[in-house]
Amino acid sequence: MKAVRLNLEDRQAWQKLQHVLISLASDYMDLVAAEQTEFKFEQQVLSIAFTLIVSNSDRDRLNEFTQNIDRYFNRLQLVGVRRIEWEFYAIGEAEPILVQGRDIAFVAAPAKLPSNALAKNSQRSPVLNSSKASITKAKSKSGQIVQRFRGWLTDPKTLEGARTASRITIRDPRGALEAVKNTAVAKFNDTIEWVDTFPWENWTKEKTQQIKRRHQRNLVRSIIEDVLILGVVMIAALWLIESLSPPSFNLALLPKQHHDTNMTSAQYRCGNPSVSLKNYVCLQRGMGYDQVASILGTEGKPLAIDLKYGDRAAIISSGTEGKPLAIDPKYGVIISWSSPELSMNATFLNDKLVSRSYRQMNASK
Numbered sequence: 050m051k052a053v054r055l056n057l058e059d060r061q062a063w064q065k066l067q068h069v070l071i072s073l074a075s076d077y078m079d080l081v082a083a084e085q086t087e088f089k090f091e092q093q094v095l096s097i098a099f100t101l102i103v104s105n106s107d108r109d110r111l112n113e114f115t116q117n118i119d120r121y122f123n124r125l126q127l128v129g130v131r132r133i134e135w136e137f138y139a140i141g142e143a144e145p146i147l148v149q150g151r152d153i154a155f156v157a158a159p160a161k162l163p164s165n166a167l168a169k170n171s172q173r174s175p176v177l178n179s180s181k182a183s184i185t186k187a188k189s190k191s192g193q194i195v196q197r198f199r200g201w202l203t204d205p206k207t208l209e210g211a212r213t214a215s216r217i218t219i220r221d222p223r224g225a226l227e228a229v230k231n232t233a234v235a236k237f238n239d240t241i242e243w244v245d246t247f248p249w250e251n252w253t254k255e256k257t258q259q260i261k262r263r264h265q266r267n268l269v270r271s272i273i274e275d276v277l278i279l280g281v282v283m284i285a286a287l288w289l290i291e292s293l294s295p296p297s298f299n300l301a302l303l304p305k306q307h308h309d310t311n312m313t314s315a316q317y318r319c320g321n322p323s324v325s326l327k328n329y330v331c332l333q334r335g336m337g338y339d340q341v342a343s344i345l346g347t348e349g350k351p352l353a354i355d356l357k358y359g360d361r362a363a364i365i366s367s368g369t370e371g372k373p374l375a376i377d378p379k380y381g382v383i384i385s386w387s388s389p390e391l392s393m394n395a396t397f398l399n400d401k402l403v404s405r406s407y408r409q410m411n412a413s414k
Contacts, residue, residue, distance in 0.1 A: 053124060053125055053126065054125075054126040054127075054128060054156070055125055055126070055127055055128065056128040056129070056158065056159075057090050057095070057127060057128065057129060057130065058128070058129065058158065063090075067086075067088055069121070070086065070088075070097060070118070070121075071083050071084075071086055073117060073118065073121065074086055074099060074114075075258070075262075077110070077114050078258060078261065078262045078265070079102070079110075079265070080101065080102065080106055080107070080110055080111060080114060081099045081100060081101055081102065081114070081137075082099075082100045082101075082102055082140075082262060082265075082266045083262065084262070085099075085266070086098065086099055086100070090130075093129060093130055093131040093132070093155070094130070094131065094132045094133075094134065095127065095130050095132070095133045095134070096134045096135075096136065097118075097133075097134070097135040097136070098135075098136045098137075098138060098145075099135065099136070099137050099138070100137075100138050100139075100140060100266075101137050101138065101139050101140070101146065102140070102265050102266060103139075104139040104142075104146060111137070111147070115135070115149055118135060119151075122153070126154075126156050127153065127156065128156045128157070128158050128159075129155075129156070129157070129158045130153060130155070130156075131152060131153065131155045132150060132151070132152050132153065133150055133151060133153060134148065134149070134150030135148075135149055135150065136148050136149075140266070140267075303326060305408065305409045306406075306407070306408045306409070307406060307407055308404070308405075308406035309404065309405050309406065310403065310404040318331070319331035319344050321346075322343065322344060322346030322347075323345065323346050323388065324345050324346070324347070324386045324387060324388035324391050324393055325388070325390075325391065326391065326407070328344050328345055329391075329393055329405065329407050331344060332344065332395065332402060332405050333402070334401075334402055334403065335401050335402060336401070336402045337400050337401065337402075338384070338397055338402075341395055341402060345386050345393070347386065349384035349385055349386045349395070350384065350385050350386075351382060351383075351384055351385075352383040352384060352385040352394060353382075353383045354381065354382060354383070381396055381397070381398045381403065382396070382397050382398075383395070383396050384396075384397060389410065390409065390410055390411070391407055391408070391409055391410060392407065392408045392409075392410060393405070393406070393407045394406045394407070
């Protein structure tokens with residue numbers, strides 16, 4: 050098998066080496082904590098530190114793991130490396146339990162090491178670098194996205210395509226809408242196909258293994274983290290349900306009689322069209338007569354003029370033969386609705402609800 054050459058001074062090669070070794074350690078999740086693997090490269094020596102889950106690990110299993118590491122490095126040519134060492138630490142211990150290593154054939158670097166070498170002095174791997182590098186990387190990615198978007202907008206092909214699309218839309222708007230519909234349907238079908246073909250089983254197994262490794266490293270801490278995450282999710286779900294749901298209360302706690310001129314602005318969910326307490330609570334200030342009648346399910350009967358809003362007679366006519374009720378908008382008019390269980394009055398001024406009242410028919414029983 051042809052050997053693969055890796056220059057550890059190159060960022061991509063360094064990250065590739067880490068990724069492969071961490072993946073290899075993940076196959077032995079009962080032995081080592083792959084996420085806690087640390088890498089160091091200094092003075093032409095590559096050091097790899099593994100963290101054992103238990104100090105008295107199975108020696109046969111550990112020998113199998115070190116042999117696989119040794120076979121992997123036999124297939125590599127590491128530029129600028131004279132020796133490879135791998136150490137095994139117990140959790141919380143500063144001294145290694147097991148140290149192995151060997152010298153390898155030195156391959157000289159093709160050029161002088163760059164100033165931004167990934168590991169200098171006693172620094173750890175880029176995974177453990179300061180947040181400044183992450184911020185710089187994020188800024189550079191954002192800048193690249195902005196530059197690509199700006200280049201796409203100023204591209205002559207984009208401008209020509211926009212002109213062509215506008216001309217087609219003007220000439221044949223129905224055809225343009227049909228093309229948009231077909232594109233949307235195609236994208237939707239692609240999305241459905243992606244969902245159907247995504248390897249959900251492998252993804253679930255991978256996530257399950259990650260959770261198992263995390264629990265094996267520190268069970269108490271993992272349980273506390275899971276409880277906190279579940280609590281935050283439940284609080285967010287309850288808050289979302291509360292914000293989306295209309296306010297509610299127990300209708301059985303309402304008194305037998307009630308008169309209200311200071312109606313709140315809370316929006317309660319209306320029930321089926323009928324004269325009921327639920328629909329009474331649903332009535333809000335400012336509703337028109339037609340809206341109130343549609344909620345209560347029937348036309349109301351004019352009862353009287355409310356002297357609080359005027360002392361002159363109003364022109365009122367009851368709806369007959371399917372004709373709606375006519376109300377003089379200049380006076381406060383009391384309209385009545387009734388059912389076998391409830392009698393309800395509503396006062397309208399300028400065709401707007403200004404007060405409401407009800408009385409339960411069994412109040413005196």
